[in-house]
Amino acid sequence: MQHGKRGPAFWLLGALFCLFVLFLYGPTLTILILSFQGPSGGLTFPMNGVSLHWFRNLFEKQMVGDFAGSLQRSLILGVAVMLVTVVASFSAGLAFRSRFRGSAVLFYLAIASLIVPSILISLGIGLLYRVLGWDPAWYSSAFGAHLTWTLPFGLLIMFAVFNRFDRRYEEAARDLGATSWQTIRHVVVPILLPSLIGVGLFGFTLSYDEFARSLYTAGTFNTLPLEIYGMTTNVTTPVLYALGTVTTGVSVLVIALSLLSVTWLRRRRTRHGSDAGKAA
Numbered sequence: 001m002q003h004g005k006r007g008p009a010f011w012l013l014g015a016l017f018c019l020f021v022l023f024l025y026g027p028t029l030t031i032l033i034l035s036f037q038g039p040s041g042g043l044t045f046p047m048n049g050v051s052l053h054w055f056r057n058l059f060e061k062q063m064v065g066d067f068a069g070s071l072q073r074s075l076i077l078g079v080a081v082m083l084v085t086v087v088a089s090f091s092a093g094l095a096f097r098s099r100f101r102g103s104a105v106l107f108y109l110a111i112a113s114l115i116v117p118s119i120l121i122s123l124g125i126g127l128l129y130r131v132l133g134w135d136p137a138w139y140s141s142a143f144g145a146h147l148t149w150t151l152p153f154g155l156l157i158m159f160a161v162f163n164r165f166d167r168r169y170e171e172a173a174r175d176l177g178a179t180s181w182q183t184i185r186h187v188v189v190p191i192l193l194p195s196l197i198g199v200g201l202f203g204f205t206l207s208y209d210e211f212a213r214s215l216y217t218a219g220t221f222n223t224l225p226l227e228i229y230g231m232t233t234n235v236t237t238p239v240l241y242a243l244g245t246v247t248t249g250v251s252v253l254v255i256a257l258s259l260l261s262v263t264w265l266r267r268r269r270t271r272h273g274s275d276a277g278k279a280a
Helices: 008-034 053-058 067-095 103-114 118-131 141-163 168-175 180-208 224-231 239-279
Strands: none
Touching (some): 008 239, 053 239, 067 141, 067 180, 067 224, 067 239, 103 141, 141 180, 168 180, 180 239, 224 239
């Protein structure tokens, strides 16, 4: 191993990396700091006191905006989209392991929405609902619009996962007398569970933060991204920053829970494998 002084290129690349990280997280850090201002605080520096006033104010009745309601709607919608994305992607992954008539056409139709501008999909679904005489709503039309965004990602992930899946595990389970359902439940799902958690994480975060596909499909009641957008021209207090801090915290919490779940599953699998080896 060679030891030597780091040259100018190292420090230049290090400085560029620090600037890149600052560019990514600087705005979020600024919002986080300003959200803890005192009751008489404004929207810019310098801060006027430090308190949790604006977080308490966030869930009180506002002159403009419905923070609590929009957050609740986005969470419910995100969880629903997550569940459907996981189930549909897993089922499609199982189905596409065997070629069938029209599989290529069905695949390209499933992922076509990735190349269509999101605003056009939102507009098209909103217009379709109005033509049919239905009222667009966050739990119906927006739910379908979000699935056009999350399902293609889920499908691509599961196709890649199943492409590397060793089917000898299934054959061994069937040789031991397991039915097809028992094989999926006790063999396939446990092995692919970390990947399913990843698909669920994609589904939730993509839905939770989605703006364009909600614009014409959310109906009367806004989801959280729409509420934040509408409030940027009306709210002149740090309560908007408090909302940004809370939504960022929710995203970080979801990611942390997913990583902890994957870590726990891997340790559990390793421990069971070690116990099985000792028993043998």
